[in-house]
Amino acid sequence: xxxxxxxxxENLGVNFYTRHGVVNAVTDTNFEIQKNEILGLVGESGxxxxxxxxxxxxxxxxxxxxxxxGRILYKGEDLLKxxxxxxxxxxxxxxxxxxxxxxxSLNPVLTIGFQxxxxxxxxxxxKDDKEVKRRxxxxxRQMGIPEAEKRLKDYPHAFSGGMRQRxxxxxxxxxxxxxxxxxxxxxxxxxxxxxxxxKLMRNLRKEFGSSILLITHDFGVAAQLCDTIAVMYAGETIxxxxxxxxxxxxxxxxxxxLLSSIPRIDIxxxxxxxxxxxxxxxxxxxxxxxxxxxxxxxxEDKCPEEEPKVTKLAERRMVKCHLYRR
Amino acid sequence: xxKREIMDFFEKNKSISIGVSILLIYLIAAIFAxxxxxxxxxxxxxxxxxxxxxxxxxxxxxxxxxxVFSRVLYGARISIMIGVAAVLFGLIIGSGLGIIAGYxxxxxxxVVMRFMDVLMSIPALILALAVVAALGRSIPNMILAxxxxxxxxxxxxxxxxxxxxxxxxxxxxSEAIGTKALDIIRFHVLKNCFSPLLIYSTLYTASAILxxxxxxxxxxxxxxxxxxxxxxxxxxxxxxxxxxxxxxFPSMVILVLVLGFNLIGDRLRDMLDPKLRF
Amino acid sequence: MGIKKYVLKRLLWFVPLIFLVQTLLFFLLAxxxxxxxxxxxxxxxxxxxxxxxxxxxGLNRPLIIQYLDYVTSVFRGDxxxxxxxxxxxxxxxxxxxxxSLELVTVGMIxxxxxxxxxxxxxxxxxxxLYDRSICTGVLFGISxxxxxxxxxxxxxxxxxxxxxxxxxxxxxxxxVEGLRHIIxxxxxxxxxxxxxxxxxxxxSMLDVLSEDYILTARSKGLKERVVILTHALKNAMIPVITVxxxxxxxxxxxxxVTEVIFDWPGIGRLAYESIIMRDFPLIRxxxxxxxxxxxxxxxxxxxxxxxxxxxxxxE
Numbered sequence: 001x002x003x004x005x006x007x008x009x010e011n012l013g014v015n016f017y018t019r020h021g022v023v024n025a026v027t028d029t030n031f032e033i034q035k036n037e038i039l040g041l042v043g044e045s046g047x048x049x050x051x052x053x054x055x056x057x058x059x060x061x062x063x064x065x066x067x068x069x070g071r072i073l074y075k076g077e078d079l080l081k082x083x084x085x086x087x088x089x090x091x092x093x094x095x096x097x098x099x100x101x102x103x104x105s106l107n108p109v110l111t112i113g114f115q116x117x118x119x120x121x122x123x124x125x126x127k128d129d130k131e132v133k134r135r136x137x138x139x140x141r142q143m144g145i146p147e148a149e150k151r152l153k154d155y156p157h158a159f160s161g162g163m164r165q166r167x168x169x170x171x172x173x174x175x176x177x178x179x180x181x182x183x184x185x186x187x188x189x190x191x192x193x194x195x196x197x198x199k200l201m202r203n204l205r206k207e208f209g210s211s212i213l214l215i216t217h218d219f220g221v222a223a224q225l226c227d228t229i230a231v232m233y234a235g236e237t238i239x240x241x242x243x244x245x246x247x248x249x250x251x252x253x254x255x256x257x258l259l260s261s262i263p264r265i266d267i268x269x270x271x272x273x274x275x276x277x278x279x280x281x282x283x284x285x286x287x288x289x290x291x292x293x294x295x296x297x298x299x300e301d302k303c304p305e306e307e308p309k310v311t312k313l314a315e316r317r318m319v320k321c322h323l324y325r326r
Numbered sequence: 327x328x329k330r331e332i333m334d335f336f337e338k339n340k341s342i343s344i345g346v347s348i349l350l351i352y353l354i355a356a357i358f359a360x361x362x363x364x365x366x367x368x369x370x371x372x373x374x375x376x377x378x379x380x381x382x383x384x385x386x387x388x389x390x391x392x393x394v395f396s397r398v399l400y401g402a403r404i405s406i407m408i409g410v411a412a413v414l415f416g417l418i419i420g421s422g423l424g425i426i427a428g429y430x431x432x433x434x435x436x437v438v439m440r441f442m443d444v445l446m447s448i449p450a451l452i453l454a455l456a457v458v459a460a461l462g463r464s465i466p467n468m469i470l471a472x473x474x475x476x477x478x479x480x481x482x483x484x485x486x487x488x489x490x491x492x493x494x495x496x497x498x499x500s501e502a503i504g505t506k507a508l509d510i511i512r513f514h515v516l517k518n519c520f521s522p523l524l525i526y527s528t529l530y531t532a533s534a535i536l537x538x539x540x541x542x543x544x545x546x547x548x549x550x551x552x553x554x555x556x557x558x559x560x561x562x563x564x565x566x567x568x569x570x571x572x573x574x575f576p577s578m579v580i581l582v583l584v585l586g587f588n589l590i591g592d593r594l595r596d597m598l599d600p601k602l603r604f
Numbered sequence: 605m606g607i608k609k610y611v612l613k614r615l616l617w618f619v620p621l622i623f624l625v626q627t628l629l630f631f632l633l634a635x636x637x638x639x640x641x642x643x644x645x646x647x648x649x650x651x652x653x654x655x656x657x658x659x660x661x662g663l664n665r666p667l668i669i670q671y672l673d674y675v676t677s678v679f680r681g682d683x684x685x686x687x688x689x690x691x692x693x694x695x696x697x698x699x700x701x702x703x704s705l706e707l708v709t710v711g712m713i714x715x716x717x718x719x720x721x722x723x724x725x726x727x728x729x730x731x732x733l734y735d736r737s738i739c740t741g742v743l744f745g746i747s748x749x750x751x752x753x754x755x756x757x758x759x760x761x762x763x764x765x766x767x768x769x770x771x772x773x774x775x776x777x778x779x780v781e782g783l784r785h786i787i788x789x790x791x792x793x794x795x796x797x798x799x800x801x802x803x804x805x806x807x808s809m810l811d812v813l814s815e816d817y818i819l820t821a822r823s824k825g826l827k828e829r830v831v832i833l834t835h836a837l838k839n840a841m842i843p844v845i846t847v848x849x850x851x852x853x854x855x856x857x858x859x860x861v862t863e864v865i866f867d868w869p870g871i872g873r874l875a876y877e878s879i880i881m882r883d884f885p886l887i888r889x890x891x892x893x894x895x896x897x898x899x900x901x902x903x904x905x906x907x908x909x910x911x912x913x914x915x916x917x918x919e
Contacts, residue, residue, distance in 0.1 A: 563865075
């Protein structure tokens with residue numbers, strides 16, 4: 001399995017320059033996604049996962065953001081080095097994105113039909129209105145929107161939350177992208193709708209052959225959907241591996257703590273253990289390992305002083321922790 | 327707040343600093359006008375009429391030989407007084423009516439708000455003209471005429487404040503334990519609408535000063551020979567070509583003062599409540 | 605409530621509003637000290653003439669009858685006869701009203717056509733030199749007394765350069781003379797309105813640009829120009845449109861100054877002159893017409909707004 005990965009993020013760093021100070025949103029993030037693979041980027045709010053996702057499509061506004069370094073290799077080419085025009089051709093066509101809040105992510109004054117057909121018209125160079133309409137209806141239908149043809153003239157507020165998210169996904173998949181980035185796609189939906197959307201996304205791989213970068217703070221969602229998982233903390237990827245490995249045998253203390261703080265129905269747990277302390281301020285990270293003030297496996301003279309380096313435990317298994325230093 | 331904190335605040339907020347400085351300068355001019363004016367603003371000296379700015383007459387003289395600079399200084403008293411009084415009128419009466427309307431609801435609410443609708447149906451300057459025409463040219467009447475235009479906005483602000491608070495549970499709780507309506511109003515309602523009222527008051531003072539000048543310019547403001555900026559401009563109109571400074575000086579001082587209020591009001595709005603953008 | 609109900613409610617309120625506006629006017633005019641008939645009669649007129657005048661004006665009737673007659677007469681099309689002009693008020697008012705509408709509408713159009721693009725530019729290039737100079741200009745624009753702008757314009761363009769006429773109306777706007785005469789006054793009026801429109805457009809645009817759907821639009825690969833014009837602008841215009849109705853009233857009010865300075869035969873100047881001359885029927889006619897226009901325009905703007913924003917239908 002030595003194929004070139006579809007997407008490979010290497011040493012990505014992103015800063016935000018605000019009037020209150022510099023925010024190190026992303027410091028050293030590394031992961032890769034193969035073709036037809038679903039990667040989950042998991043972490044708490046504020047750990048930099050959304051910023052990472054937005055960087056891939058260069059959707060961050062610079063200023064105040066600034067990409068400090070690293071490479072984002074898509075099909076071997078560095079996206080960070082491409083011109084604006086080239087990136088625009090990739091957006092919506094090769095790589096698409098869906099966002100957390102489907103209500104605010106759809107333009108309230110434009111019809112559903114218009115918004116969904118936009119990428120089709122833009123990227124597929126179709127002159128024929130009828131063909132555009134046909135494809136728009138087709139993709140909406142595929143995403144499970146009933147009576148799609150009649151609903152083209154509707155506005156977003158006429159749709160329910162679940163339907164809006166389906167519309168978003170339809171919009172993103174209309175040009176059969178190789179990679180779909182989904183930023184917390186189910187977080188603002190009812191639990192019952194969540195299940196439906198996840199099911200929908202699971203089938204995407206089969207039907208469209210797309211890889212998915214799923215961003216979530218919910219391990220449960222990641223467990224249901226992902227092939228591989230990358231865990232982020234304080235702007236860094238601290239663990240990476242197949243979903244089974246990471247969930248069953250977490251290596252990094254943070255991952256371990258997170259997983260043990262989730263209620264389980266399959267084992268009996270005496271009490272839930274929250275992680276002591278709180279997420280550090282992105283303008284002022286602790287010295288050494290960023291997790292060390294909260295770490296139950298703290299090595300006194302090492303962790304507060306030295307930043308841990310990446311340890312490769314296996315072919316596609318890595319962790320960033322002093323515990324595993326060779 | 328310590329002196330250091332205050333200094334830092336002004337450094338970081340240049341527009342408020344400029345605005346406040348302007349206000350202070352005008353206030354000093356207004357209060358100390360008798361000491362600062364080189365001449366009596368009403369004293370006529372036909373031998374020096376229509377002279378341009380000089381060391382003796384800093385802003386020149388008008389068609390009656392009166393010192394424009396002195397008149398401008400005294401004019402500050404009138405404009406500031408009218409502006410502030412009109413806003414206070416609008417604020418107190420307008421918010422008062424709005425709070426009553428919001429609190430009582432029902433018929434009171436209907437009557438008050440429909441009255442406000444009527445006031446809003448007539449453009450501001452025209453309503454002011456009608457009021458001054460009816461009641462006569464005088465400063466108190468100008469204050470009423472200009473203040474009356476502010477009533478609807480103030481009433482709306484305070485009324486919506488009351489309405490948004492009324493439904494909140496802590497008010498019901500408060501009422502349940504017998505707190506008097508007046509106290510509830512004092513604590514909760516006023517605290518809630520304080521910022522919008524402050525912002526709007528500042529901005530309306532700017533409009534009030536402009537309106538007062540317009541009324542006087544049209545001859546329906548202060549009676550001559552009062553030294554009022556708008557009136558001075560009107561009197562200077564026929565000498566526009568030969569002595570443009572007669573128009574420029576009084577108008578520019580209006581501009582700067584209004585600018586000051588707008589700077590402060592804008593900044594306050596940005597800081598306290600960005601939603602209130604008009 | 606549904607749109608239909610809302611529209612109905614607004615239309616129903618129209619008639620009572622006119623009643624109430626007139627009530628206010630009646631009240632104001634009644635407060636004026638002195639006997640009206642004495643004020644308008646020629647000086648030294650014999651008592652019989654004054655008495656005859658009183659009869660003619662119906663001043664001997666009980667106040668309540670006078671009031672009722674006053675407020676209902678407008679619906680009969682009768683607003684009395686002007687003292688100065690000796691003509692029915694409706695005749696006098698109508699021509700002038702059209703002239704003012706012309707002036708104010710042209711000013712408004714200029715303000716919107718110039719103001720919205722400026723506001724959009726300021727928003728897109730936030731904090732740049734363009735933005736800062738536009739914002740500074742706006743600040744000065746709203747702080748400057750209108751008469752100052754106009755007198756300076758007259759001084760420069762009319763008296764020094766002598767490019768354009770500075771007084772009176774030159775004819776219908778589609779004539780050369782008409783155009784030459786309307787340019788200066790309407791541009792001056794436009795300037796104060798322009799400032800507000802630029803400011804509102806800018807802040808509305810800034811709000812819209814920070815919305816999620818703009819991010820979505822960009823993520824589809826759309827050109828920035830398309831994002832701004834197709835996705836952002838329509839949303840940004842919604843609050844701006846609602847304010848245009850108010851701006852119309854603001855301009856009408858300020859048009860009094862413009863019409864006086866430029867000697868424009870409009871209704872603002874008519875209202876002003878009739879107030880000075882104490883021509884009560886004319887005062888009532890002029891002020892009422894202005895109020896009427898203002899109310900109608902606001903109603904139209906509200907209806908347009910309802911059409912613009914698709915979300916409203918569902919509330």
